[in-house]
Amino acid sequence: MSETTPLRGLEVPTEHGYRVLSAPDLGYADGAEGRLLEIVEAASDLSSSSQELASAATDWGTTYSLVPTRANVIRALDLPAGAKVLEIGCGCGPITRYLGEQCAVVDSVEPMAARARVARARSRDLDTVEVYVGTLDDVPPVPAYDVVVVIGVLEYVARGALDEAPYLAFLRQCHAVLKDGGTLVVAIENPLGVKYISGAVEDHTNRPFDSLEGYALESPARTFPRRTLDRMLSESGFTAEFLGAFPDYKLPRAVLSDELFRSSGQLAEALPRFPSPDYLVPRLQLADEKLTWRTLVASGVAEHFANSFIALAVKGEGASLWSSERQAVLFNSERQPEFAVRSEVRGSADDLHLARSPLYPDRPRTGDGKDVRHTPAPTEPVVVGRDLLQVLLDEPGRRAELLRRWAALVPDEEWAPVDLVPHNLVLRADDELVAIDQEWQVRGFDRGSLLVRGLFLTAVQLASRTRPERLQPAGTVAELVAALAADIGVEIDDEAFDRFCAQESAFQAVVNTTDTSLKDRRIRSADDLRTVYRHTLAEVRGGDRFDVQWQRASADIDRLYEMARQHEEEREKLVRDLAEHQKAFAEARAEIAGLRGRQPVALARRVARGVLARTGLRSRE
Structure with missing residues (x-):
């Protein structure tokens, strides 16, 4: 191709399709590289939305490199189609693949040859991508790139050293290779993330509270609070804006801007899904992550406690990769590609709305669809009010009345509105219940099963939102479902629940991916439903709290x-x-x-x- 960069002009040897700048061999291999190479070389669909690759994931090492959700950290941004991009630390290439599909030139540099080989195999059909073995030190310090991408790399630059000098030197090198007006994209964990405060182990050390205590013990990496990272970027010549990523930058589902916290605490509290997953080591069950986040939002400091940051650092004057009209992005990427949705919160505080679009617009619709209709509204106003489930917790005396009002809304129709469940209802200031997020109509659900669905999901959500003591005398999901059913004057027997399980699992089989490594606490099969039905309320939350x-x-x-x-x-x-x-x-x-x-x-x-x-x-x- 005609596009070139100083890096591409270097005469360096080629091995396995990648080009060799140096042999740093920094020891970052996690042992999954050989298996990943086998999977990628055998795959026919290499795209960033590939379900063929996602279905081959069997553990965290393969999930991290194969699932489509991995690229959401960059999907959230407005990358210019003609951009020249330098990616530092491309790993096994999941983000490299997406960049190559969207941009004109992508130079990806990776210190580990085994990983670079997988990244090259993942992008073997893209002439926009070149993969190099080396480090940023090997890149000519010439302002040649519109975007420099540093995803999960800055924290490893100095092998956990507390001295800021090596991190500043790295950021200044990034500044040197950017064109004026170009953007450095840095994604990194937040040492003060709400999941860490709540007891999750630090991602790099697998020990709780390491980052909160300033890495008092030895660590292979170091992350930075927002103010520190902002200062470091400023000292390196950048002007930065920050986004918060949930559950983190690795598999992001929600990306929030500072403006959202100012304009809608309601959405800032509601959009992240908690608890955040523990990828390798189960956390100590200390503070409740969702309730802690609620307190941080109400206190006006939550933007400093996002689990991960995405910093957009501009060199000089340049257009932002994040539209000023956009306040948040949500990804429903755990579905079959034809049903995956991107939702954006847009507008101002007085006129917020959700704008929805296909996450993968080029993917053909392959599902049967004869019993499932997916009709999300392209735009939907943000309803100002209180989440019904939170009202049920805050005002338990109104529980029966509000649930009966919900039940009265549930119809008996051939195409059942399966999203008409309590967690999709908002109680406005005028005491009117308003339905939101109505995406799906399913044939085969009778009204009884719709009621069971709503009560079951409500019981699970209530158990996940609060301490089990507040829901006594119910001790299990089944007991809480029975209590909620009594509130609306119905009784759920085994036959009714089994009928719901059959209908729900059939619906989930059409909609969701077959990738079992992305459970993310989601309920899919009939066995999943029955298992959760038997759970204690504490088990829904991951177990009894430490106290x-x-x-x-x-x-x-x-x-x-x-x-x-x-x-x-x-x-x-x-x-x-x-x-x-x-x-x-x-x-x-x-x-x-x-x-x-x-x-x-x-x-x-x-x-x-x-x-x-x-x-x-x-x-x-």
Whole structure:
């Protein structure tokens, strides 16, 4: 192709399709590279939306590099089609692939040869992409690129060193290769992320609170609070704006701007989905992540506590890669590609609306669809009010009334509105219930199954939003469903629930991907439904909180102490009894000894037995 860059002008050797600048071999391999190469080389669909690749993911190492959600961190941005892009640390190429589909020139640099080989295989049909083994040090310091992409890389630059100098040097190198008006895109975890505050382990060390404590222990990486990162970018010559990514930049579902926090705390609180997934190590169940986020939003500081940051750092004066009309982006990318949706929050505080579009507009509709209609509204006003589920928690005295009002809205129609469930209702200030996010109509759901669906999902959502103690006396999902059903005057028996399971699993099979590695706490199969139905309310949240576990352990310890005290009292009593018996026995022996030689032996023995009987002891005769 005619497009070129100084990097492409270098005469360097080629191996396995990638070009070799140097051999840094920094040791970042995670062991999945060989399996990934086999999967990618055998695949026919290499696209950034490939379900063939996603379905081959079996663990975190393969999921991270194969699922379409991985590229959402860049999908959220407005990349110029004619842009020349430098990607530093491309890994196994999931973002490289998307960049190559969208931009004119993509130079991707990766220090690990095994990973570069996978990235080259993933982009083998794109002449827009060149993959290099090397580091940013190998890139000519010439302002040749419109965009420099640094996704999950800055934190590793100095191998966890606390000295800022190497990170600043790296950012200044990025500045040097950007054209005036170009943008550096940095995606990185937030050391103060709400998931870390709530007890999740630090992503790089698998230890809780490491980043909150400033990496007091040795770490292979270092992340930066927002103010620190902003200052570092400024000192490197950039002007930056920040976006918050949830659950993180790795598999982002929601990307929020600062403007959203100012214009709609309601949406800022509601759009992230909690709890964030624990990819490798289960967290300590400490504070509730969703409730903590709610408090941070209400306190006006939440933008500093997003789980990950996407920093858009501009060199000089240039157009932003994030439209001023856009306040947030949501991705429903865990669905079959034909049903995947991108939703944007647009407008001003007085006139916010959702704008929806296909996430993969070029993907043909391949599903049967004879029993499923997907008709999301292209635009929908943001309804100002309170989430119905939150009202049910905040005002439990109104629960029965509000649920009956919801049930009255549920119709009995051939094409059932399966999204007409309590978590898609908003209670406005005038006390009117308004439905939102009505995407799906499904044939086969009768009204009874729609009610079961709404009650079941409500029970699961309520359990995930609050502490189980607030939902007592219900202790399981099934018990909470029964209590909610009683509120609307219905009873759910096993036959009704099994009928719902069959209908729901058939619907989910049409809509969702077959990728089992992307469960993300979603409920899909009939077995999933039945399993969750049997869960305790604590299990829905990932298990008992640490304070509950501690209380239970303390109670067990108290019981053990009480048992030990009782055993000690019994032992002391036995010791006292034994001492008394020993004294009586000694007295008896003395009395017997005194009788010897004075009376016949038979008489002495009878006397001895009498003495022993009085002491409660027995003769050995």
